[in-house]
Amino acid sequence: MAVRKLKSGKWAADVTVGVKWDGSRDRRVETYPTKGQARKAETRLLMEKERLRGRVTARITLAEFVDEVYWPQKAGLRANTRQGYERDLRRRILPALGNMELEQINKLNIQRMISGCPTRKTATNARETLSSVLGCAVEMGMIPVNPASFRYTYPGDGAADPERGGVWLTTFAEHMRLLGLLRETQPGSCVERICVIGLCEGLRKGEVLALRWEDVDLARRELTVRGTYTQGIGGAHETDPKNRNARRTIPLRAYAAERMAAWGPGEGPIVSGTGGGLLSPVTAGERMRRFTAGSYPDGEPLPRVTMASLRHSFATACVNEGMEVSKLSRIMGHADVKTTMRYYVRQKLGDLKAAVDAMDGARDKTDKSL
Template sequence: MTEWLQHWLDTRTRLRPRTRNGYAEHIDRYLTPHLGGALLSELTPGLVQQAFDAISYHTTPTGDRLSPATVQRVRATLRAALNTAVRERLLPSNPARGLRLEPGTGARPVVWTDQAVAEWRHGGVRPAVAVWTKEQTRQFLDFASDHRLYALFHLVALTGLRRGEVVGLRWEDVDLVKGTVRVARQLQSNRGGLVELAPKSAASRRMVALDHTTTGVLRRHQWRQQQEAQARGQEWDPREFVFTGARGGPLAPERLSRLFRKLNDESGLPPVRLHDLRHGAATLALAAGVELKVVQAMLGHASIVLTADTYASVLPEVAREATERTAWLVLRDSGRVRRCARARRGRRVLDSAWTHPGPISTNSRLS
C-alpha cells in the first residue's frame, strides 16, 4: 500500500499545490501508518474500517481529537487512490466504500455577539468559524487604516476575495474608472516558493464590482505603492501585483495570514481567521439586503446551495428585523381581519337556516 499510494500521488500531474500537499499529508500522517504494510490485493473493507477506527482517535498538533470532517477527507483521499486501482484492474472493487464514519459537517460561521465575546474573554470559548459584526469590522478597519496593506483588508472585508485571489491580483485586473476587479489568477505556496495558478473553478473566474469608497482606497494604495517604488529607486510597473511585500515582491499567502493574526491580536477584537473575513463579507452583504444570487457571484461559488448553507449566517439585528417584518405582515390588518371574520360567522348563521332545494336545472338557473 505504501508503494501504491506514492505511485498514485506521483502520477497525479494536474493537481494544484495545496491539493497535492493535502493528499501527501493524509498519506504520510494517517494512511501509511495504518495501511502501509498491507498488500493492495489483500485489502478488505474490514481492514480499512479497522484502520479508520484508529485514525479517528488521532490528535491534532494542538491536542484536539481529529475532527470528523478531517477523517472524511482522509477517506476521500484513500477512495480516490483505490478507484484508480480498480480502473487499472488491480482490485475488483473499492474496499474504502461503505465505511461507517461519523458524519463530517463543516463548521458554520458564528457571529461574535456580545454574549459570545463575553464567553471568550472569561473562558476562552472560541467558535471554530467566527465572523465580526459590522461594528467590529469597522473597528478593525479603523485600527488598520494606517497600515501599508490597509487596502487589502478593506477589499477582502467588503468583497470576500479568497486569500490566494487577493495576493494574486495585478493592476491590469483592476479598473479604477469602472470600479471593477477581475479575478483571473491566484497565488499559492509550493515547496517554499510561489506559483501563479488559474482560479480554482470556472465560477471563481469572475468580475467583482467595487463601491466608490473601495475604489478610492485602491487609488490611494496605488499612489502609495508608486511612492514606495520611487523610494527604492525603481520604476513602478502597472503590470505588477496590487499587494506586495515591503520590498516590492509578491506577498506569500501564509505571510499575509500571520500579519492579519498579529493585527487582530493588537486590535483587541475577538479572534477571526483571514478567511473568516470572506464569511463576514457574505454575511454583511446579506444583512444589507443583497440577493443571495448576487452574493454567490461575488464569492465565486458554482452552486447557490453552498452559498446559502455556508455563508448565510444571521446577524442578531437581521434576525430581529425579520421577526418584526413577519409580525407586521401578519398583524398589520389584524383589526380588519377580525371584523371580516365576525362578518363571515354571521353569514354562516344565516346560511344554515336556508335549505338547499336540490339540483337546479339550466332553465331555472337562467330564470
C-alpha cells in the first residue's frame, strides 16, 4: 500500500483492503490529480481495510483510535502543532478518557476532564485537541457527532488572570516607553529587535524569528512575511507561514524602519543567533524574561511582556488609536476579523476610563455651545 506518482503526473492510492471470495487479493487503485487527494483516498481505503477486519468500530477505545487511526492520518501536521496535541493527549485527555470507547465519550465526561485542568488555557487546548481527534472519528463515520464541539464551562470563567500569557501594553505611549529604554540600553540587541518587530508590526513570535533582511524593503517601508520558526518535536523548525493569510506584505512603521536602518541592513535573519543563524525560540524567550526582570530608571518594574503578548499589545493599541478592524486583521494575517477582536484585543480599566472621560469632555463642549 502506498501513494505514488504516476508517469502521467497524477497520483495513485494503492491499497490491498482484503481478500475476495475467490481467494485473490482485493486491491484498490485510485488515481487523483494531486498528492493530497491521493493521501485522503489512501486513508479512506485503509479504514475500509480495518472495517473489513472488524477492528475499527465505535467500540475502539480513544487511546487505540489515536494510535491506529488519528496519528497516521495527521502525518502532515506542523511539528509545533503536533507537539501541542501530544502534550494535551498525554497530560489531560488520555488519562481521563483514553480507556473509554468512542461511543461512550459524551459531554458529561468531557466536562469532567475540562474541570480537572488547572487553568482555562490548558482546558481550552485540551478540548480543541480532543475535538480534532473526535472530528476525525466523525469523518470516518465511526460516531455520529463530535461531543467535544459542544459548549463547556472552563476553570476560572469570570476570574481570568489579566496578565496570564504576558502583560499587554495597550497604548503606543507604553510601547514607546519600553522601546526607548531598549534603544538607550540595548541598541541592536536581539531583545530590542524582537520588541520593535513585535510592537510595531504585530508579527507572530515565529514570524519575528524567521524574518530576514531580504524580506524588508526599507525604501518602500514594506515587510513581507514568508515563514515562521517555531519550537516543535525534535527542536525548532522553519516552515511556511501558518496559513495563506499569514503570507502577507504589510506596511513598515516609521519607527521600525528607523531602527532597522540603524541595525543594518545586513544579511540573513534580522534577529540572529550564534554564528548569524536563526535564534532558537527557547533562547529568545529566555532573553525576553531576563530583560523584563529589570526596571525603568525611575525604579518602576518593567512590564512582563512576552513574545506572544507583543503581538496582542500591537493589536490592542491599534484599536485604541482608531484603526479599522478589517485593516488590522489583514496586517495580522487573520482570515476573520472576529479572531482579531476576540483573541487579540484586551482593554485595561484605565483605557475604559479614558474613553469615558473623552466622551464626557465631548458632551461638555456640546452643552457649552448650546
